[in-house]
């Protein structure tokens with residue numbers, strides 16, 4: 001599967017009982033659909049809308065649909081904050097969003113979010129609603145110890 005996830009491919013809206021709105025598309029028939037964020041386990045969906053409204057509120061779906069290709073050959077299983085040239089794997093689920101100065105955001109695990117934060121001048125980090133307490137602080141602290149584009153400066157073993 002190397003299809004690209006965009007607002008165009010995910011024009012349905014899958015709404016959870018708690019009101020979270022995912023961008024979704026049917027996978028085969030109306031009883032099966034996938035969300036842009038590829039949440040697993042699949043969220044409980046109360047309502048499936050046929051069109052692109054209401055607005056997506058799921059942060060992961062928003063990040064994915066903003067044009068960050070989650071199916072990039074080298075980043076397929078990694079969080080959106082992982083730089084394509086950064087070969088390291090995620091350290092866990094996406095727990096924070098890194099926003100650049102133009103408020104373009106990418107969700108990331110603590111590891112990649114810290115690297116992205118250290119690389120983007122003027123960027124900020126916010127924890128996602130389901131994130132454990134302190135995630136954003138840990139990312140912020142870790143970023144302070146990192147050079148920009150840390151993956152281009154491999155840490156010496158000694």
Ligand SMILES: [Zn+2]
Pocket residue numbers: 021022023035036037038039058059060061
């Ligand atoms: Zn979602």
Ligand SMILES: [Zn+2]
Pocket residue numbers: 078079080081082089090091092108109110111112113
């Ligand atoms: Zn990651």
